[in-house]
Amino acid sequence: MGWQKIYRINIIYVFHSSKRITAQGVTEEKNMARNGMDNREAGEQTKEIFISAFKTTIPVLLGYIPLGMAFGLLLDGAGYHWIYAFLMSLFVYAGSGQFLAVALLVAGAGITEFVVATLLLNFRHAFYGLSLLEKFSGVGKVKPYLIFALTDETYALLTTTEVPQSSSKSRFYFYIAALDHFYWIAGSVLGAVIGSMLDLNLEGMSFVLTALFVVLTIEQYFNSETRFPFLAALGAGALSLILFSPDNMLLASIILGTLILIGREKSMQGIHTKKVIRQINASVQPVEDKIKKES
Amino acid sequence: MTDTLQMLVTIAVIALATFATRILPFMCFGSREPPAMLSVIEKNLPPMILLLLVVYCLKDVQWLAAPYGIPELFTIGIVAGLHFWKRNAMLSIFTGTALYMALVQFHVFSFL
Numbered sequence: 001m002g003w004q005k006i007y008r009i010n011i012i013y014v015f016h017s018s019k020r021i022t023a024q025g026v027t028e029e030k031n032m033a034r035n036g037m038d039n040r041e042a043g044e045q046t047k048e049i050f051i052s053a054f055k056t057t058i059p060v061l062l063g064y065i066p067l068g069m070a071f072g073l074l075l076d077g078a079g080y081h082w083i084y085a086f087l088m089s090l091f092v093y094a095g096s097g098q099f100l101a102v103a104l105l106v107a108g109a110g111i112t113e114f115v116v117a118t119l120l121l122n123f124r125h126a127f128y129g130l131s132l133l134e135k136f137s138g139v140g141k142v143k144p145y146l147i148f149a150l151t152d153e154t155y156a157l158l159t160t161t162e163v164p165q166s167s168s169k170s171r172f173y174f175y176i177a178a179l180d181h182f183y184w185i186a187g188s189v190l191g192a193v194i195g196s197m198l199d200l201n202l203e204g205m206s207f208v209l210t211a212l213f214v215v216l217t218i219e220q221y222f223n224s225e226t227r228f229p230f231l232a233a234l235g236a237g238a239l240s241l242i243l244f245s246p247d248n249m250l251l252a253s254i255i256l257g258t259l260i261l262i263g264r265e266k267s268m269q270g271i272h273t274k275k276v277i278r279q280i281n282a283s284v285q286p287v288e289d290k291i292k293k294e295s
Numbered sequence: 296m297t298d299t300l301q302m303l304v305t306i307a308v309i310a311l312a313t314f315a316t317r318i319l320p321f322m323c324f325g326s327r328e329p330p331a332m333l334s335v336i337e338k339n340l341p342p343m344i345l346l347l348l349v350v351y352c353l354k355d356v357q358w359l360a361a362p363y364g365i366p367e368l369f370t371i372g373i374v375a376g377l378h379f380w381k382r383n384a385m386l387s388i389f390t391g392t393a394l395y396m397a398l399v400q401f402h403v404f405s406f407l
Contacts, residue, residue, distance in 0.1 A: 088309070101305075123316050127320075129321055160341070204398070220341060224338075229339040261336055
């Protein structure tokens, strides 16, 4: 089957990049050795973190290749050189944002339209960052890159996957983010360069990302003690599917869901405050009665 | 030449706009303590957003025309069931994807 060919090419790329990153690890290893750490151990650990990050991202690899190829094909079909597919995937790195950009390019939109449409479509990312403030504090110098590379899929992996024991959080996160980024670039360049020459039947393959989200949602279900966020999501999601166009529904549903969460929190706090006041009243009452009696 | 320049400027603009949406919360709450309400929301956002991403994946399904979204819902059911049972992420994801590809490529639900 055709896509196996692409898959194999990708594996070669991945191995290539793994060598490169391991080579970086070796330099760091030397520094560590200077600090008195065991040489071999540090290198082994880097490799282990990389391998577990790679395993975590395999579903994204299988999802980003066909999606990236679809984007590359689309841009190629609109008459643009493959280098632009590469540049966009490298510097923009936003799946749906790039598809939208192709549509706007074809329509001959002006710069303002690009800015407004991109801000609106990608504003959901701001909510992703909100829930990562704590996780990203203390990741050091990779933080700007992690923020830049925060796609839906990387967000899903970072919020749900546990950092393997005794490994550095920043390095594990960085590998996940960089690998996903790399798959996306590889997919879009492949699509733009050879996509039109291949006759592949990848129909349905991007369902791998749906399956990934389903699995990660269930993991969140196992890990969280409250069930309310899931109810909020079902309500907000169903409502947004009905009320909003497919392009707008994700941002709309995230805003709606967040409002539901805030509303619930406010009302819970209200109930809690009332309870506390009642308790205070109840404990003050006997004392007051006593004072009255005594006087 | 001007076309190339225009394309590069457009890409730069889209890249900056996208990055702005991603860095915004870190700019707002980078130095000062986020409000108390936010820390409660912060914990509840990931489970909610992940389920919303699942819903989002179904955004283009035609519910009122054959096959009425049945391939998608059926496969999601299989993935979820398998994951609750075995809790093996790779097994659930790849079984589901292979099943879905077979369902849509061989038009299994075309009798509907």
